[in-house]
Amino acid sequence: xxxxxxLPERLPFRVTLAGLGQRDWPSWLGxxxxxxxxxxxxxxxxxxxxxxxxxxxxxYAAPGQFGFVLGTDTIGRDVLSRTLYGIxxxxxLALAVVAIGILCGGIIGxxxxxxxxxxxxxxxxxxxxxxxxxxxxxxxxxxxxxxGGTGHLLFGISLVWWPYFARIVRGEVVSLAxxxxxxxxxxxxxxxxxxALRHIVPGIIPTLVVLASLDVGAATLMISALSFLGLxxxxxxxxxxxxxxxxVGALLQAWWIPVIPGIGVFFVTITANLAGSGARNLLGx
Amino acid sequence: xxxxxxxxxxxxxxxLLALSLVLFLLQSLSPTDAxxxxxxxxxxxxxxxxxxHELGLDQPLYVQYVRYLGEVLHGDLGISYQTRKPVSADLAxxxxxxLELGAAGMVLAIVMGTLFAVSSLAVxxxxxxxxxxxxxxxxxxxxxxxxxxxxxxxxxxxKEWGVLPASGRIDDQSFSGPTGFMLVDTLAAGRPDLxxxxxxxxxxxxxxxxxxxxxxxxxxFASSLRGTLDFDYVRTAMAKGLTEGQIVRRHxxxxxxxxxxxxxxxQIGAMFAGTLVVxxxxxxxxxxxxxxxxxxxxxxxxxxxxxxxxxxxYVVVNTVVEIVQAGLDPRLRLAA
Numbered sequence: 001x002x003x004x005x006x007l008p009e010r011l012p013f014r015v016t017l018a019g020l021g022q023r024d025w026p027s028w029l030g031x032x033x034x035x036x037x038x039x040x041x042x043x044x045x046x047x048x049x050x051x052x053x054x055x056x057x058x059x060y061a062a063p064g065q066f067g068f069v070l071g072t073d074t075i076g077r078d079v080l081s082r083t084l085y086g087i088x089x090x091x092x093l094a095l096a097v098v099a100i101g102i103l104c105g106g107i108i109g110x111x112x113x114x115x116x117x118x119x120x121x122x123x124x125x126x127x128x129x130x131x132x133x134x135x136x137x138x139x140x141x142x143x144x145x146x147x148g149g150t151g152h153l154l155f156g157i158s159l160v161w162w163p164y165f166a167r168i169v170r171g172e173v174v175s176l177a178x179x180x181x182x183x184x185x186x187x188x189x190x191x192x193x194x195x196a197l198r199h200i201v202p203g204i205i206p207t208l209v210v211l212a213s214l215d216v217g218a219a220t221l222m223i224s225a226l227s228f229l230g231l232x233x234x235x236x237x238x239x240x241x242x243x244x245x246x247x248v249g250a251l252l253q254a255w256w257i258p259v260i261p262g263i264g265v266f267f268v269t270i271t272a273n274l275a276g277s278g279a280r281n282l283l284g285x
Numbered sequence: 286x287x288x289x290x291x292x293x294x295x296x297x298x299x300x301l302l303a304l305s306l307v308l309f310l311l312q313s314l315s316p317t318d319a320x321x322x323x324x325x326x327x328x329x330x331x332x333x334x335x336x337x338h339e340l341g342l343d344q345p346l347y348v349q350y351v352r353y354l355g356e357v358l359h360g361d362l363g364i365s366y367q368t369r370k371p372v373s374a375d376l377a378x379x380x381x382x383x384l385e386l387g388a389a390g391m392v393l394a395i396v397m398g399t400l401f402a403v404s405s406l407a408v409x410x411x412x413x414x415x416x417x418x419x420x421x422x423x424x425x426x427x428x429x430x431x432x433x434x435x436x437x438x439x440x441x442x443x444k445e446w447g448v449l450p451a452s453g454r455i456d457d458q459s460f461s462g463p464t465g466f467m468l469v470d471t472l473a474a475g476r477p478d479l480x481x482x483x484x485x486x487x488x489x490x491x492x493x494x495x496x497x498x499x500x501x502x503x504x505x506f507a508s509s510l511r512g513t514l515d516f517d518y519v520r521t522a523m524a525k526g527l528t529e530g531q532i533v534r535r536h537x538x539x540x541x542x543x544x545x546x547x548x549x550x551x552q553i554g555a556m557f558a559g560t561l562v563v564x565x566x567x568x569x570x571x572x573x574x575x576x577x578x579x580x581x582x583x584x585x586x587x588x589x590x591x592x593x594x595x596x597x598x599y600v601v602v603n604t605v606v607e608i609v610q611a612g613l614d615p616r617l618r619l620a621a
Contacts, residue, residue: 137557137558145315258436265430269430
């Protein structure tokens with residue numbers, strides 16, 4: 001098969017990223033909304049009206065009652081403050097999971113795609129093995145074995161997250177390596193590591209950006225599920241999933257206590273998904 | 286086909302071995318020490334050493350792994366630190382409840398996914414202006430965590446409208462049957478009233494876990510349908526004068542369903558994870574509640590066993606899906 005037959009229809013790196021200059025307002029709006037949610041979470045210490053851990057008012061105050069915008073929980077802590085802090089704990093964690101997944105998966109996929117041969121075989125077999133396992137369940141088992149907490153949560157989810165990226169990146173690298181500019185570089189005697197860094201990695205970055213941004217929502221849902229099962233930061237620290245789980249019993253008297261943290265997860269996920277599809281539109285994938 | 290089946294079987298075994306290896310390694314890496322969990326804090330050094338020897342923990346890792354594998358194959362999944370009972374005995378009690386919920390969720394996800402796919406094509410065709418609205422609605426639903434859907438379902442259908450029950454599998458607590466599957470047992474006992482009651486209990490939790498996967502299935506199904514509609518044989522069928530319904534039923538659905546089938550298999554993973562969470566909201570006496578209690582008490586043999594059972598189920602179902610696909614489409618047999 002001649003390389004030219006497999007040439008993908010693809011623009012050079014700079015031209016692809018030039019898509020970011022487009023005035024595609026709906027796409028930018030999605031990205032802006034996610035940034036707003038991210039900032040709200042990160043700035044929780046400034047924005048939250050009350051301390052998230054200490055009781056500050058009458059328990060079970062309804063939203064709007066006694067000046068608590070979203071009410072208070074079963075022991076009188078401010079639900080709004082807890083939810084803001086919870087978002088602040090969740091979003092960076094989701095971004096970190098995706099960043100680690102992209103970095104590990106990207107490096108492994110690039111190495112496999114450039115070196116080919118047995119290295120490629122071994123790495124992709126391992127990735128396939130992971131992909132054949134039920135990712136959420138394995139993540140739960142890993143975090144449970146290590147004993148919960150934010151660091152373990154991050155480690156456990158990242159460990160099952162990379163194979164998916166590795167597979168896609170490898171495919172992309174293999175198709176890029178068949179392009180004429182890479183062939184020309186190879187014939188000119190450019191060493192493999194330099195070909196990788198200079199001629200291949202820039203070409204896969206748009207794909208990585210799109211994959212990463214589309215995945216933040218999924219990571220958020222996974223984190224909230226694990227936190228719901230009690231695998232996140234231990235109470236009384238505010239966290240969306242565990243705040244909902246601990247207060248399921250209060251649902252029928254005071255719906256806002258378990259529901260509002262869930263709505264927090266919903267906001268993070270939907271804005272992340274909107275930002276992801278915005279990034280995809282702008283980068284033309 | 287035989288060659289294909291043999292290959293699939295071997296890869297099934299490899300994946301199951303990998304799963305057991307992961308769980309075994311987690312057990313030995315885990316900071317919670319099995320011996321301390323079983324003997325408590327005040328055990329003497331001699332007792333600890335004795336127990337360690339009894340459990341084979343003083344032997345090299347690979348010997349321990351072979352031993353673990355042998356026990357698992359004999360149906361021995363370890364002793365729960367908490368209840369001190371064999372985990373397999375507890376599992377026998379909880380597995381049917383979770384399987385019933387999972388199966389109901391899967392059926393709902395496939396039905397709703399098909400409806401989403403067909404309706405999104407219909408919207409694109411007849412109500413073009415609504416496409417954006419429809420797409421955003423689906424995007425929004427996909428962003429809702431299963432526990433939020435469960436909580437909202439409880440508020441609406443139980444508290445506000447009072448049409449569905451809030452917790453458990455059946456109102457009549459004394460009822461039990463041989464299989465542990467309420468829908469089967471109530472029918473076998475000739476009690477359609479209890480069957481209806483069990484179905485009502487099942488509906489909300491099944492919906493809560495099915496909505497997410499149904500959207501994924503619907504999205505892929507819709508794009509697969511759109512792709513299939515572009516084929517020449519569809520144009521030929523149109524030229525023959527078949528109605529649109531006939532074309533979709535006879536020529537499109539079967540050809541478009543292959544990618545959907547593999548997706549259904551993969552979505553079972555998400556479905557199981559959703560089940561673990563949602564059971565805690567609906568007081569569903571299954572693996573999810575068992576697992577949550579075990580997480581709270583660091584009861585790793587239980588966590589490991591639940592993961593092994595659900596994980597093995599997932600791997601087996603996906604292998605079956607691949608075989609069914611190859612049965613439907615001979616090209617897949619040759620490619621593998």
